[in-house]
Amino acid sequence: MTPLMLAGLVGASLVGLGLYGLILHPHPLRKLLAFNLIGNGVFLVFGIVARRGAAAGFRFDPVPQAMIITGIVVAFAASALAVAIILRLSAESGRVTLDPEAWTKPNGGDAT
Amino acid sequence: MIAELGTTTPDGYLLVLAILLPLVGIILSFILGGRSPERVALYSTPFGFALACAIAFHVGQAGKPIVYTIGGLPPPLGIALRADGISAVMLIAAAVIVTAAAFYARAKFATPHGVRESRSSLTFWIMLQAIWAALTIIFVGGDLFNLYVALELLTFAAVPLVCIDGRPETLAAALRYLLFALFGSISYLLGVALFYGAYGTMDIWLLAQRVQATPVVWTAAALMTVGLLAKTALFPLHLWLPPAHANAPAAASAVLSGLVVKGSFFLTLRLWFYVLPALPTDKIAAVLGWLGSAAIIAGSIIALRQARLKLLIAYSTVAQIGYLFLVFPLATGTQSWGAIGWSAGLMQLLAHAFAKAAMFFSAGLLAEALGHDQIAKLGGAARVLPLTFLTIALGGLSLMGLPPSGGFSAKWLMLQASIASGQWLWTLPILAGSLLAAGYVYRILAPALSDGQISLESAPKRSYEAIALALAMIAIALGFAPQTFFDFLEIGRPWRLGNHD
Amino acid sequence: MSLRPFLDVILAGLVLGVAIFTITARDLFAAVVGYVAYGLLLAFVWIRLYAPDVALTEAAVGSGVTGVLLITAGKRLGALKNPAPEAQPPLTLKLLIGVLAVLVAGALGAAILLLPDPPPSLAPEAAAAADSAGAGLGNPITAVLMSYRSFDTMLEKLVLILAVVGVWSVGADKAWGSAPAELRQPKATAPMVFLAQMLAPVGVLIGIHIFWTGANAPGGAFQGGALLAAMWMVIMMAQLAKLPRIDAQWLRVALVSGPAVFLIFGLAGEVTAGSFFAYPHSLAKPIILFIEAFMVLSITAALPMLVAGPPSERPDR
Amino acid sequence: MITLLDLFSIAAIGVGTFFFVAGTVGLLRFPDSLTRLHALTKADNLGLGMVALGLIPRADSALSALKLIVIWVLVMLSGASTSQLIGRALRRGRK
Numbered sequence A: 001m002t003p004l005m006l007a008g009l010v011g012a013s014l015v016g017l018g019l020y021g022l023i024l025h026p027h028p029l030r031k032l033l034a035f036n037l038i039g040n041g042v043f044l045v046f047g048i049v050a051r052r053g054a055a056a057g058f059r060f061d062p063v064p065q066a067m068i069i070t071g072i073v074v075a076f077a078a079s080a081l082a083v084a085i086i087l088r089l090s091a092e093s094g095r096v097t098l099d100p101e102a103w104t105k106p107n108g109g110d111a112t
Numbered sequence B: 001m002i003a004e005l006g007t008t009t010p011d012g013y014l015l016v017l018a019i020l021l022p023l024v025g026i027i028l029s030f031i032l033g034g035r036s037p038e039r040v041a042l043y044s045t046p047f048g049f050a051l052a053c054a055i056a057f058h059v060g061q062a063g064k065p066i067v068y069t070i071g072g073l074p075p076p077l078g079i080a081l082r083a084d085g086i087s088a089v090m091l092i093a094a095a096v097i098v099t100a101a102a103f104y105a106r107a108k109f110a111t112p113h114g115v116r117e118s119r120s121s122l123t124f125w126i127m128l129q130a131i132w133a134a135l136t137i138i139f140v141g142g143d144l145f146n147l148y149v150a151l152e153l154l155t156f157a158a159v160p161l162v163c164i165d166g167r168p169e170t171l172a173a174a175l176r177y178l179l180f181a182l183f184g185s186i187s188y189l190l191g192v193a194l195f196y197g198a199y200g201t202m203d204i205w206l207l208a209q210r211v212q213a214t215p216v217v218w219t220a221a222a223l224m225t226v227g228l229l230a231k232t233a234l235f236p237l238h239l240w241l242p243p244a245h246a247n248a249p250a251a252a253s254a255v256l257s258g259l260v261v262k263g264s265f266f267l268t269l270r271l272w273f274y275v276l277p278a279l280p281t282d283k284i285a286a287v288l289g290w291l292g293s294a295a296i297i298a299g300s301i302i303a304l305r306q307a308r309l310k311l312l313i314a315y316s317t318v319a320q321i322g323y324l325f326l327v328f329p330l331a332t333g334t335q336s337w338g339a340i341g342w343s344a345g346l347m348q349l350l351a352h353a354f355a356k357a358a359m360f361f362s363a364g365l366l367a368e369a370l371g372h373d374q375i376a377k378l379g380g381a382a383r384v385l386p387l388t389f390l391t392i393a394l395g396g397l398s399l400m401g402l403p404p405s406g407g408f409s410a411k412w413l414m415l416q417a418s419i420a421s422g423q424w425l426w427t428l429p430i431l432a433g434s435l436l437a438a439g440y441v442y443r444i445l446a447p448a449l450s451d452g453q454i455s456l457e458s459a460p461k462r463s464y465e466a467i468a469l470a471l472a473m474i475a476i477a478l479g480f481a482p483q484t485f486f487d488f489l490e491i492g493r494p495w496r497l498g499n500h501d
Numbered sequence C: 001m002s003l004r005p006f007l008d009v010i011l012a013g014l015v016l017g018v019a020i021f022t023i024t025a026r027d028l029f030a031a032v033v034g035y036v037a038y039g040l041l042l043a044f045v046w047i048r049l050y051a052p053d054v055a056l057t058e059a060a061v062g063s064g065v066t067g068v069l070l071i072t073a074g075k076r077l078g079a080l081k082n083p084a085p086e087a088q089p090p091l092t093l094k095l096l097i098g099v100l101a102v103l104v105a106g107a108l109g110a111a112i113l114l115l116p117d118p119p120p121s122l123a124p125e126a127a128a129a130a131d132s133a134g135a136g137l138g139n140p141i142t143a144v145l146m147s148y149r150s151f152d153t154m155l156e157k158l159v160l161i162l163a164v165v166g167v168w169s170v171g172a173d174k175a176w177g178s179a180p181a182e183l184r185q186p187k188a189t190a191p192m193v194f195l196a197q198m199l200a201p202v203g204v205l206i207g208i209h210i211f212w213t214g215a216n217a218p219g220g221a222f223q224g225g226a227l228l229a230a231m232w233m234v235i236m237m238a239q240l241a242k243l244p245r246i247d248a249q250w251l252r253v254a255l256v257s258g259p260a261v262f263l264i265f266g267l268a269g270e271v272t273a274g275s276f277f278a279y280p281h282s283l284a285k286p287i288i289l290f291i292e293a294f295m296v297l298s299i300t301a302a303l304p305m306l307v308a309g310p311p312s313e314r315p316d317r
Numbered sequence D: 001m002i003t004l005l006d007l008f009s010i011a012a013i014g015v016g017t018f019f020f021v022a023g024t025v026g027l028l029r030f031p032d033s034l035t036r037l038h039a040l041t042k043a044d045n046l047g048l049g050m051v052a053l054g055l056i057p058r059a060d061s062a063l064s065a066l067k068l069i070v071i072w073v074l075v076m077l078s079g080a081s082t083s084q085l086i087g088r089a090l091r092r093g094r095k
Helices: A003-024 A028-052 A062-093 B013-032 B036-062 B085-104 B119-140 B144-162 B168-199 B204-210 B215-232 B241-247 B250-275 B282-304 B309-324 B327-331 B336-370 B386-400 B406-420 B424-449 B462-480 B483-489 C004-024 C028-048 C052-079 C091-113 C123-132 C140-148 C150-169 C190-213 C221-237 C249-272 C281-308 D004-029 D033-058 D062-094
Strands: B066-069 B080-083
Touching (some): A003 A028, A003 C004, A003 C091, A028 B168, A028 C052, A028 C091, A062 B168, A062 C150, A062 C281, B013 B066, B013 B080, B013 C249, B036 B119, B080 B204, B085 B119, B085 B462, B119 B250, B119 C150, B144 C150, B168 B250, B215 B250, B241 B250, B250 B336, B282 B309, B309 B406, B327 B406, B336 B386, B336 B462, B406 B462, C004 C028, C028 C052, C123 C140, C150 C281, C249 C281
């Protein structure tokens, strides 16, 4: 098994694992962790593509690697925004749920 | 190759200017703060509109796409921007709706007196410009990774608008929207990675020449499509849309429903018609058509059962998005009916954008005037708010597909295309959707037109009603679009360029 | 040499094991801690893929700054008593989704194995063009980020700005303008102050070094900026410096300086080099480094602001 | 040819590895957090120090040798501080 195949296995598994967690976990922070796992899996696929493209004296193709760095930054920004909303939600209502029905029934909270 | 799409055309700089205008606006708004964001946004809209018109003019005059390679570095290494017929039309539509939203939102998102800067005002004006910038890139982008960054820009701009009033239910709606959108972008990005791994480029035009029907390409296309569908809220991935669009302030809802979901749909079009014209796509087109049909039926039926006006309009968006996806079975292939299906899809895209923005604007005015938006308590409202209900009626006309309106043209052309292509089965959801739309529009108008005593909390300003009415009139006017308009939409369609022979 | 495959397999196993733990852990906080550990392990995978730039980014942002963000959030949410215990999804649904996940992973794995041979690569073009357009940048990734894909890089910095505005926007109306609260500790502890005093000067030096060396070796604006951001966070946590008010003019200017300078040079390129976002040949390297310096500033300001959360009225205690 | 320096490297890295293994075993086997912390710091400080020391003769320049030492010092610094912080948190938790 070559390192590349191994990395491909890890990448694909991370995407699968993350997908499972993203759909099934009810807690938004757990969903966020799962999303980050998918993200890492995707970046690994980019990394494999970059490594395969080794040519012209480079050990990697710089184009996909540059894109991974852009991707990591964007994923972090997304996590920060999500965390801010989650924390605000818990502070406003004392609970964290994504179920829209939960807000409409028990006179779901006029804030302030 | 008829047109060379890898080199800059003389008028290509217009594309960069159209993108940079809102970007500069964001930066200025952020640094200056205070009351400036509002002014920056309002003053830049006419320029943006002018740029969009200039682009359309040049595209029409050249009869082929205009191109700009950024930094003078052509693909595969560099990023190209290209505007064809549909880009130009969408740019104008976006400029009009963003301008309308900006003027409509002036009162609600003005910085209050006695405050140097307010939270909702700064957020709204920056995010509005960001949505505009992201959409502009999406409409003219020629590089799949660049388009990914634009998609993320769109997400980061749209989500805070949903929860701008800070109530828990809007925060939950925004969070759900964010998670769906993030899933969508990451799935899209995975597809892009595979495309690069297979063909060493992300340029749409170069890919179109290289792509072959291999398992890798199918996997990449499937991943990108699922991601884009999640962002477009196509049934059954629509769950995030109604709470998000219904809870946002009206000015934001109009932009979200009228434009933002169209951004990811536009990329779905780009993917299947521009990147993958070489693939045998009949089966995929059928699947997308079926999902679209399910969306029409399910969205309309749920819309019928809503108690709140804004939720009804939001579910109507779910249904109308369904129509858009009928373009896939109706416009694939090179036969003449393909062109009819293509025109129909684009007409639906435009008509819905204007009609839905007008309806959300009206719903917002109505909620402010009455203090609620419960449909059951609208008795007699049409007499006190005639202009607002005229707008809702005109918008509804287009949603139902009654002549004369853009919605009618779209649905009529879809029927023509499905019969001409022998796919008569698609006529069923088209007609059923129209009937159901008639049902939910009737549900709004019937109580409003009935007798009843209703008191206004405050009368809406005439100018705001006029903005909504103007958009509804555009949706109607689209029904009178001449043949040259449809010819314009054909500019730059891949098979006309000769890639597909 | 022959040991390497074993080490690779162990590394892959560890990464997957910790990843499975973060998904399956019962406790929210445990899952968060697992994720941070997993991020560090992942950095090693990047080293093995000959991606030191990515490894640096992953270690600094993917596990470092994200770790602070998530652990703070996990601590606050873990302390929160959820009145209704989270309903476990039914077993059939779990199975169904499990099968779906396996199918997706399988299809993806197959697609990766089926990528064409010989693989397409832009490395030769990038190398050839690095001399002309990127003029003397020894690190091809910096050349790609700052030259060929400069438009992406500029947009990505704007995404960061939008995220900052988005994070601020979920605060309370009344608190608008004041400083965020998240990084404030109730009381600065002696070890924290000691750490900040000892680490920060060295860290700042290393951050600048990583940025500067990024022109020719692994590193660059983002990695250097992330390290500087971490140092600023440590200083603020030790209460050696206050969190800035979000309406502070210098903060706003620092945040947008990267994309703004980028835009100015991008526009100037039309005049000086004949195309937007092109650089005049002889000046390419200094211009790129100049723009990058402001991007470092932007990143140094943006990352702590993203972690610190919305402005808050809570007074300093 | 194995030179004296190579032998030194092997010995130092071997000792370092031993401390890492011992620290890890301690982390897994010790009964409570404070003792585990104790085991961990041994691995961090001594283990890493020996490994760094062993690698110095193999560094290709004086600068990279210096970098190795800086890494060791930085890890010690952050290790010591975090141990202190964790210890404090534990003590507060017990009260």
